[in-house]
Amino acid sequence: MAVANQAARDASLHPGMRLPDACATLPNLLREEIDRESDDKSLLALASWLVRFSPLIAIDEADALILETTGCDHLFGGEARMARELSRRLDEVGYGHRLAFAGTRGAAYALSHEKAGAQSPAILPFGDESEGLSNLPVRALRLSSMTLTLLRRFGLTRIGQLYEIDRKALERRFHSREAAEAVCLRLDQALGQRPEPFEPFRPPPNHCVHLSCPEPLTDGTGVKASLSTLSDRLCKALAAKGLGAQTFIFRTFCSDGSVNTLSVNAARPACAPNHLLRLFNEKTDRIDPGFGIDFLQLEAFRTAPMSVGSRPLSGALAQTDVDEAALSTLADRINARLGEGSVTVSVPVSRHLVDTAEEIRPFAGEIPKCTLASGIMYGLRPIRVFDRAERVEVVSEVPDGPPLRFVWHRLVHHITRADGPERIAPEWWTYLPSSPGEPRTLPRTRDYYRVEDTKGRRYWLFREGLYGDKRGAIPEWFLQGLFA
Amino acid sequence: MNLAQLRSKGLIGSVNVEPATDAEFPYGLGTQGLHEVVDEAFGDRAAATGFVFTATKPIRQEALFWISQASTRRNLGCLSEAALQEMTRRQICRISLTTRNSRDALWAAEEAVISGTVSHVIAEVDEADFTATRRLTLASGRHGVPITLLLPYGNKGATAAATRWRVTTRPSSPNSYDARAPGCARWSASLERCRIAPSAAGRTFDIEWNDETLSIRVVSRMVAGPLEARASELEKFQRRKTA
Incomplete structure (x- = not known):
């Protein structure tokens, strides 16, 4: 059980x-x-719903939540009224609960598990921990069952009894350093003499604005109007500090305890309400108001100073005509609708193989400059390159002649002219064996040919490997790209 | 005889070099309005891509927006940055997008045109009906950003585009350094529809692209006939025997 x-x-x-x-x-x-999994899931859902009370929430074991309410309680008119509000809300959703407020996490744990009742929250003012906890049983200290058994054998059943005992004597009695240390640690943590780290279940936002509605919103128009109010306020708050944010999360809290979350990302820090609204516009239809939304929150993450640059006086002074800020607003809109990372840029990288010589990255607010050393002479490159070279059946002169004909898309292409080979050696340094005994599979050299068929179409074919290079079976042919 | 006398006799006169108007090749392709470039057969997409990049001279050095569909990308490859730089000898700022279907691609093209931050939008789509092309034409006219659609072979329906080109490859020019190697690329681009100059519709341009001078020129169709396919030594021997 x-x-x-x-x-x-x-x-x-x-x-x-x-x-x-x-x-x-x-x-x-x-x-x-x-069903532990479902329990965890619903606890997480409850935690995200409770964000309306405090931005810092941690999940404690399997059945408890910790809210960091410092600076939040006065918004509800003090801890007692906050507790009443919390109770009322949880009752509405149908969760049994016991609430405790205390200055330390350990004290709050002890009170909630041992003192608080279903309808009577335990509130301990800051600084009264030693007094408030003295009458509670030691099992409220989050100790292992073995340590609890030891304590019971010594006749130590109340937390108050531990205050008087000399720490060194405790250690001698226990004969176990760990158990004694655990008792001291938990006691000190409960009394606020040692710090205890707090790990929120999700990082708190850098900036956050919220709006609570007197009447629950039941349709999209109301949500859109509140979103526009919220984004105005958030952007004003960000602009006052000269900041912009790259991630925005919009949460709508329904009165039935469910939360809808929408997030949008910007390629570079943004703080324009219009832009924000357009990004969210694609997604607001996904919000299901259910029985009504009574609380809305807009959070800003990944804030950074806005880079405000002056535009060059004339076009001739500008290095490029590319307006990267405007491009990123376009990219944001497309990403918001078609998925994050849809808009990409390709960057040439210094690699031998054609497949890896171009890196495709998500557009991150700026067009990367080509940093490759110029002056390296290559052969002609095809205008269209396949992401993966396609294997083709080729008739060619053995061992190292150009191809005579090949089959691509079930059609035979007779080759009239051929140019090559352009030999591209593999990067042997990327294939070093990790341990000396391991057999190394050496990559094969590629011989590229520029060929033209009877229709005049030009292809870029390569033979992977040489005959007799002892690095595999008979070399195979691949189609890498199409020339213009 | 001095210059004044020559001029009075009408032997010399001032020459007015007028800038190319839209009623000349390439009929506004890549400078204004919506244009369609259709493959003549499967595999002509590379020629069509090359044609778009060489026949257009960008007015503004702004970013290029390249939209491609996932299926096209799988079957015909994606645009290569190295070749693009080879073709233009300058760094082109390019942002790309790969979409799942034509609808998303056309939506993104329209969005890019409305934003006005790019100098040219090129979209490879499977299909674009009259309504879509009309929308894009209007958007392009209003915001002054040219759009080029690359369409697959067999695309014949009604369109609101300013021009529709049908492009195919032709055997390349003779290579003066090596007779067995391909030379300069040649394409044949026929103008199927042209709203700017209706009389030009039906013209076919045989174009040769010179990758050294970065220029295109019109060539005669007679220059290079079809070449004989390369044969292996065995095949050559058999041919000689039958002869």
């Missing part, structure tokens, strides 16, 4: 019992197989 509800616990069932024992104690026990 993993979890028991209040009624079962009242009938003296407790987690950790064997199921047959439990059934014997309570014959009409209702039971269900535990």
Whole structure:
């Protein structure tokens, strides 16, 4: 048995019992197989919904959530009213809960697990930890069962009893350094004498604006109008600091506890409300208002200073006519509709093989400059290159003559003229064996031919390998590209 | 006889060199409006691509937007940066997009034209109906960005484009250094429709592209006939025997 509800616990069932024992104690026990995965999923969903209360939320073990409410409670009129609001919301959705507010994470854990009831949240003012926790049992300290057994044997059942004990004496009694250290650590953490890291389940936004609606929104028009208000406010806040953001996330919180999330990315930092609205415009139809949206939030991530450059006085002074800022707004719009990374740029790289000599990267706000050393003479290159060279059947003079005819797309192409070979050697340094004993598979040399068929179409064929190079079977032919 | 006398007799006169108008080759291709370049048969796409890049002289040195469909890219390859630089001898700023279907490609083309940030939009699509071409023509006219559509063979329907070219390859020019090697590329581009100069419709231009001078010239159809296919030694021997 993993979890028991209040009624079962009242009938003296407790987690950790064997199921047959439990059934014997309570014959009409209702039971269900535990589904950890779904539990985790719904806890995550609940966590993302609770973002409306605080931006920093962490998931604690399997059934608890931690909200960092510093600076948030006053927005709800104090901790007591915030707790009431939280309770009301959770009740509406139908989640049983126990709430505790405390200055440290350890204290909040102890209070929520041992003191708080379903309808009475435990609130401990900051600084009163040692007093508030002294009467709670030691199991509230997040200790392992072995350590708890040891503590029970020493007669230490209340947290308050631990305050008085000399730390060194505790260690001597335990005969186990780890257990003693664990007790001290957890105690110090609960009392706020040692720090405890807080890991939010998702990174908090750099900037965030929100809007709560008095009446739930049920249609797209309302959502669009609120989005425009939010983006105006967010962009104003960003512009006041001279910042722009590259990722924007729009969350709509429904009253039934579900959250819709839309995100858009910009190729370079942006802070124009119009641009933002156009990016979201493609996606707002996907929001399902359900029973009504009562809270909206717009977050900005990856903020960076806006690069504000002056345009050159005349076109003759400009290095290029390319307006990269305007290009990135275009790319953003296309990416928002057709998927992230749709718009690409190709960059020549210094590699031997034709397949790798051009790198295709997502457009990131600027056109990369060609940094290759100029002056390297190549043969002519075809205007169209296949992403993967296509294997073709070729009749050629053995061992190293140009091809005579080849079959591509089930058609025989008779070759009238041929030029070549242009030999492209493989990059042997990329094929070094990782360990000395390992047999190395050496790459094969490629001989490229520029050929023309009877129709006048020009192709770029290559033979992978040489006859008798002892690096594989009989060399095969491939079609790499089409010449103009 | 001095210059004044010559002029008075009408022997010499000032020559007005007028800039090429749209009613001349290439009839506005790549400078304004929407144009279609259609392959004559499968495999002519490389010639069509080369034709677009060599027949157009960009007015502004802005970015080029290249839109391609995934199926085209798979069957006929994608544009190679190295060859593009070889053809133009300068760095072309190019952003590319690969879409799943023609609808997305045409939408992206229109969006790029409206944004006005690119100097030329080239889209390779499987099909473009009259409505789509009309939309693009209007957008192009309003924002002054030329669009070129590269269409597959067999595309014959109604179009609102200013011109429709049908391009195919022709055997290349004789190579003066090596008779067995291909020479300069030659294409035959026939103008099927032309709204700017309707009388020019039906003309065929046989063009030769010189990769050294980066120029195109019109060549006679008679220059190079079809060449004999290369044969192996065995085949040559058999041919001699039958003769």
